[in-house]
Amino acid sequence: xxxxxxxxxxxxxxxxxxxxxxxxxxxxxxxxxxxxxxxxxxxxxxxxxxxxxxxxxxxxxxxxxxxxxxxxxxxxxxxxxxxxxxxxxxxxxxxxxxxxxxxxxxxxxxxxx
Amino acid sequence: xxxxxxxxxxxxxxxxxxxxxxxxxxxxxxxxxxxxxxxxxxxxxxxxxxxxxxxxxxxxxxxxxxxxxxxxxxxxxxxxxxxxxxxxxxxxxxxxxxxxxxxxxxxxx
Numbered sequence: 032x033x034x035x036x037x038x039x040x041x042x043x044x045x046x047x048x049x050x051x052x053x054x055x056x057x058x059x060x061x062x063x064x065x066x067x068x069x070x071x072x073x074x075x076x077x078x079x080x081x082x083x084x085x086x087x088x089x090x091x092x093x094x095x096x097x098x099x100x101x102x103x104x105x106x107x108x109x110x111x112x113x114x115x116x117x118x119x120x121x122x123x124x125x126x127x128x129x130x131x132x133x134x135x136x137x138x139x140x141x142x143x144x
Numbered sequence: 145x146x147x148x149x150x151x152x153x154x155x156x157x158x159x160x161x162x163x164x165x166x167x168x169x170x171x172x173x174x175x176x177x178x179x180x181x182x183x184x185x186x187x188x189x190x191x192x193x194x195x196x197x198x199x200x201x202x203x204x205x206x207x208x209x210x211x212x213x214x215x216x217x218x219x220x221x222x223x224x225x226x227x228x229x230x231x232x233x234x235x236x237x238x239x240x241x242x243x244x245x246x247x248x249x250x251x252x253x
Contacts, residue, residue: 035187064241073243073245073246074188074233074243075242075243076240076241076242076243079241087239087240087241090240122187122188125189128174129237130175130237131193132190132193133178133180133188133190134190135180135187135188135189135190136187137186137187138186138187
C-alpha cells in the first residue's frame with residue numbers, strides 16, 4: 032500500500048490567496064483526520080471524518096478553514112483567505128475506525144507570506 | 145479539556161542504554177493511548193497503541209504501559225540505538241484526540 036498521500040508537499044503563497052490541501056487515505060480506512068503542527072502549539076486536530084461524514088470540527092480555527100470529503104478516497108482542506116499565521120505543517124491521517132491506529136501522511140508544509 | 149504532557153522535552157543518552165519516556169494526561173476517560181515517532185521533516189509513525197482495557201503493549205525493543213487511574217503512560221526503549229533518535233509523541237484518544245508536545249531523543253553512538 033502506498034500509505035496516506037498528501038499533495039502538495041510544499042506550498043508557498045501570499046496572504047489573501049486561497050490554499051487547497053489534498054489527501055488520499057489508505058484504501059479501506061473509514062476515518063480521516065486533518066492535523067496542524069506548529070512549534071508554538073504542537074500537533075492539533077482540526078477535523079475528522081468517519082465514513083465521509085465530518086464528526087468533530089471543533090478544532091477548525093475559524094471560518095476561513097473548510098474541509099470536505101466527497102468520497103472515501105479523497106479529502107481537501109481549504110483555507111480562504113490565507114494569513115501568515117496559517118503557516119504550519121498540515122498532516123492528514125487515516126485509520127480503520129476512529130479508535131484504531133492512525134497512519135500519517137508526509138504532510139504539507141505551508142508558508143503564507 | 146484533556147491536557148497531555150511529556151517530560152522531559154529533550155533527552156540525550158549513550159548508545160545501549162535503556163530509557164523511559166513519560167506521558168501524563170489529565171482526563172482518565174480515554175479510549176486508547178498511542179505512541180508515535182516523528183523524524184525531522186517527516187510525518188508521524190505509529191509505534192504502539194494501548195486500549196483503555198489494556199495495561200501494556202510490546203513491539204520489539206519497545207514496551208508501552210498505561211495506568212489510567214494515575215493518568216500516566218510510559219514508553220520503555222531497551223538497548224537504545226542511534227537510529228532511535230527522533231521525537232516521540234503520545235496521544236490520548238477520548239471523544240477528541242490530544243497530542244503531547246513530544247520528547248526529542250538523541251542516542252549518542
